Amino acid sequence: MTIEARIRELGNRHRQLDETIRQEVGHPATDPLQVRELKRRKLRLKEEITSLEARAG
Template sequence: MSLESRIQELQRKHDELDKTIEEEFAHPSVDDLDLAELKRKKLLLRDEIAQLKAES
C-alpha cells in the first residue's frame, strides 16, 4: 500500500468516525464513555495522518 493510499484510508476512517460521533450526539441517551472512545480513536487517526503527511 502506498503512502498516499494509506493516508486516504485513514482519512476515510476519520470521516466515518466524525459522522458516527455526530449521529451519537443526535440521540438523547448518548453514552459518554462510548462517545469519549470514539473521539479518542478519531484523534489517534488524525495524529497518524499528520505524522504520515510530515514524513512524505
C-alpha cells in the same frame, strides 16, 4: 500500500468516525463513555495522518 493511499484510507476512517460521533451525540440517550472513546480513536487517526503527511513531504 503507498503512504498516500494509507493517508486516504485513514482520512476515510476519520470522516466515518466523525459521522458516527455526530449520530451518537444526536441520540437522546447518548453514552458519554462511548463518545469519548470514539473521539480518542478519531484523534489517534488524525495523529497518524499528520505523521504520515510529514513523512511524505
